[in-house]
Amino acid sequence: MKERILVINPGSTSTKIAVFEAEQEILNETIRHDADELAQFDSITDQYDFRSNIIQESLKSEGIDPSSFDAVIGRGGLLKPIPGGVWAVNERMTADLRAGVSGQHASNLGGLIAHEIAHTSQAPSLIADPVVVDELQPLARISGHPELPRISIFHALNQKAVARRAAAEMERAYEQSNLIVAHMGGGISVGAHKNGEVIDVNNALNGEGPFSPERSGTLPAGQLVELCFSGKYSQKEIMKMLKGKGGFMAYLGTSDGREVDQRGQQGEELAELVFQAMAYQVAKEIGALASVFSGRLDGIVLTGGLAYNDRLTTLIKERVEFISRVLIYPGEGEIEALRDAALRVLRGEDKAQVYG
Numbered sequence: 001m002k003e004r005i006l007v008i009n010p011g012s013t014s015t016k017i018a019v020f021e022a023e024q025e026i027l028n029e030t031i032r033h034d035a036d037e038l039a040q041f042d043s044i045t046d047q048y049d050f051r052s053n054i055i056q057e058s059l060k061s062e063g064i065d066p067s068s069f070d071a072v073i074g075r076g077g078l079l080k081p082i083p084g085g086v087w088a089v090n091e092r093m094t095a096d097l098r099a100g101v102s103g104q105h106a107s108n109l110g111g112l113i114a115h116e117i118a119h120t121s122q123a124p125s126l127i128a129d130p131v132v133v134d135e136l137q138p139l140a141r142i143s144g145h146p147e148l149p150r151i152s153i154f155h156a157l158n159q160k161a162v163a164r165r166a167a168a169e170m171e172r173a174y175e176q177s178n179l180i181v182a183h184m185g186g187g188i189s190v191g192a193h194k195n196g197e198v199i200d201v202n203n204a205l206n207g208e209g210p211f212s213p214e215r216s217g218t219l220p221a222g223q224l225v226e227l228c229f230s231g232k233y234s235q236k237e238i239m240k241m242l243k244g245k246g247g248f249m250a251y252l253g254t255s256d257g258r259e260v261d262q263r264g265q266q267g268e269e270l271a272e273l274v275f276q277a278m279a280y281q282v283a284k285e286i287g288a289l290a291s292v293f294s295g296r297l298d299g300i301v302l303t304g305g306l307a308y309n310d311r312l313t314t315l316i317k318e319r320v321e322f323i324s325r326v327l328i329y330p331g332e333g334e335i336e337a338l339r340d341a342a343l344r345v346l347r348g349e350d351k352a353q354v355y356g
Contacts, residue, residue, distance in 0.1 A: 001070055001346070002021045002022070002070065003020075003021060003022045003070055003071075003343060003346050003347075004019065004020070004021050004026075004068055004069050004070050004071075005019070005020045005021075005069065005070065005071050005072070005073065005339055005342045005343070005346075006018075006019055006059075006066075006069045006071075006072045006073070006114075006117060007019075007020070007073055007074075007335050007338045007339055007342075008055065008072070008073070008074040008075065008110050008113050008114050008117075009074070009075045009107075009110060009334055009335060009338065010051060010074075010075065010106040010107055010109040010110050010113070011106055011107075012105075012106050013032065013033055013034075013035075013038070014030050014031060014032050014033060015030075015031045015033070015051050015054060015055065016028075016029070016030045016031070016334075016335060017029050017031070017055055017058060017059075018335045018339070019059075019062075019064055020339050022343065023339070023343075026064070027059075027062055027064065028335065029058055031054055031055075031058065037050075043104060044100070044104045044105065044106055044108055044109065045098050045100070045104070045108070045109075047106070047109060048109060048112055048113070051109055051113060052113045052116060052117075055113060055117070056117070066117050066120045066121065067120045067121040068121060069117070069118065069121045069123045070121075070123055070346060071118070071123050071124050071125075071126060071342040071345065071346055072114040072115075072117050072118035072121075072123055072124075072125050072126070073086075073114060073125075073126040073127065073128060073338045073339070073341060073342040074089075074109075074110025074111045074112075074113060074114035074125070074126075074127055074338075075107045075110035075127065075130070075157065075334065075338065076107065076110065076111060076127035076128060076129065076130025076131070076132075076157070077097050077105055077107040077108030077109070077110060077111060077127075077130060078097075078100060078101070078102035078103040078104070078105050078107070078108060078130070078131065078132055079093065079096050079097065079101060079102060079130055079132050079355070080096060080101055080102065080132065081102075081132050081133075081134035081152065082130070082132060082133065082134065082353075082355065083133065083134070083135055083197075083353075084129050084133040084135060084156060084160055084196075084197070084198065085128070085129070085350065085353055086126055086127075086128045086341045086342070086344065086345050086350055086351075086352045086353065087126065087127050087128070087352060087353045087354075087355050088124060088125070088126060088352040088353070088354060088355070089111045089112075089114060089115040089118075089125040089126060089127060089355075090354065090355055090356075092355055092356055093111060093127075093355040094111065094112055094115055096355075097109075097111050097112050098112065102132055105131075107130070107131070110127060111125070111127045114126065114127070124345065124352060126341065126342055126345065126352055128157065128337070128338055128341035128342075129156040129157040129159075129160045129161075129337070129341070130156060130157070131153050131154060131155065131156055131157075131205070132152070132153060132156075133152065133154070133156035133160075133198065134151075134152040135152070135197040135198045135199060136150070136152050136198075136199060136200060136201070137199040137200065140199060140200040140201075140292075150203065150208075151203045152198070152201055152203070153203050153204060153205045154183070154189035154191055154198070154201045154202070154203070154204045155183040155185070155187070155189045155204065155304070155332075156198070157334055157337050157338070158183055158303060158304065158332050158333055158334060158337060159181045159183050159189065159191050159193070159198065159201075159303070160174075160193075160198075160337070161333055161336070161337035161340065162181060162301050162303045162329045162333070163177070163179050163181050163193045163301065165329060166179060166181075166299050166301045166327050166329070167179070167298070169327065170298060170299060172298060174193075174196050175195055175196035176195060176196075177193065177195070177196075177298045177299075178193070178194055178195075178293050178296060178297050178298050179192075179193040179297065179298055179299050179300070179301060180192055180193070180286050180289050180290065180293075180297060180299075180300045180301070180324075181193060181300075181301040181303065182282055182285070182286060182300070182301065182302050182303070182304075182316070183204075183303050183304040183332075184212070184282065184302065184303070184304040184305070184306035184307055184312070185212070185213075185304040185305045185306060185332065186212060186213055186214050186215070186255065186305075187204040187205065187212050187214070187215050187243075188202075188204060188209060188210045188211075188212040188215070188217070188278075188282060188304075188306075189201055189202055189204035189209065190202055190209060190210070190282065190285040190286060190289060191289075192289045192292045192293065194292075194293065199292065200289060200292050202217075202218075202285065205243065206239065206242045206243045207219070207242050207243075209281075209285055210278060210281035210282045210284075210285050211246060211247040211277075211278060211281060212246075212247045212248075212278070213247050213248040213249065213255040213256070213257055213260075213306075214243065214244055214245070214246060214247055214248065214249050214255040215242065215243050215244075215246045215247050216241060216242050216243075216246030216247060216250065217246070217247070217281065219242075247278070248260050248274065248278075251270065251274045252270065252271055252274060257305075257306050257309060257312070258309070260274065260275050261275055261309060261311060261312070264276075265311075275312070276315060278312075279312055279315035279316050279319075280315075280319070282316050283315075283316045283319035283320050286300055286316070286320045286323070287319070287320060287323065290320075290323045290324075295323065297323060297324035298324065299324055299325050299326070299327055300320055300321075300323065300324050300325070300326045300327070301326075301327050301328075301329060302316060302317075302326065302327070302328045302329070303328075303329045303330065303331070303332075303333075304330075304331070304332060305330070305331065305332060307328055307329065307330040307331070308330040308331070313328050
């Protein structure tokens with residue numbers, strides 16, 4: 001077996017695909033979709049044929065036979081809450097992805113298209129560590145009111161991948177490690193990884209934790225309620241403040257972290273204050289999660305696109321390195337994380353779970 005794997009990662013405005021033979025990359029392509037192309041579709045599910053055809057045409061143009069794959073793995077979508085790990089795509093899962101049981105997102109198409117293409121070669125179709133991974137301990141679910149339980153939605157795929165990488169670097173098993181992982185991108189999630197499970201993490205989608213380039217994070221609750229009932233904004237506009245027009249975007253009119261950093265260093269006081277405040281909030285979140293482990297940590301990991309910014313990671317590191325060593329793995333690495341998940345199944349190191 002050549003361990004030939006197709007990886008499919010649909011995003012809001014692009015579809016990324018990669019082909020590997022074991023760890024060796026054969027193809028890596030990002031197919032961009034302009035707004036006009038996507039505007040013709042009423043829903044994410046309606047994009048299915050469009051995106052699937054593009055992927056299969058791309059494989060054909062590269063001379064790659066869809067029947068040659070030993071496994072096809074897609075980025076997991078908004079399913080029901082499930083534990084982390086690798087999951088086999090089955091009929092129940094495809095039905096939930098089409099229905100959008102936890103919401104509509106382009107990543108819902110990953111499992112659907114993987115299932116279709118894998119059928120050609122009778123290979124397993126898989127997903128791994130979708131954003132709805134839920135391993136919260138009971139204590140972490142309590143918010144302060146029973147009608148508003150805390151929810152686990154975070155960058156599970158990259159968080160789990162870099163946690164495994166950090167554990168390996170420390171010559172430990174991920175399943176026997178205590179780690180805090182901060183993924184910093186358009187959204188920011190900070191998770192407590194205890195013995196292979198993320199037992200506490202902020203809902204990074206729309207309203208908890210540090211603010212980010214486009215999300216507001218935790219806001220003062222009373223003031224938010226007053227704003228909701230002020231008559232100035234619709235529900236849709238308020239939700240957009242939380243996700244899309246919060247954080248850097250709200251204060252500075254841009255979600256580009258590099259631009260904010262540059263403006264701050266050029267003397268723009270507000271840009272510098274907001275840039276440092278984001279680092280401050282990430283460090284505070286890490287400090288709070290350190291209490292989950294009673295301070296007994298093996299490491300703190302900084303990752304995501306913003307981790308390429310040395311000034312940002314330095315600001316965070318200066319505040320938290322007294323707790324534990326800090327490891328920095330910039331980028332998201334989603335393609336490689338999906339490849340590695342498929343390889344673990346093909347090599348018998350992991351077993352694909354059954355969704356039901």
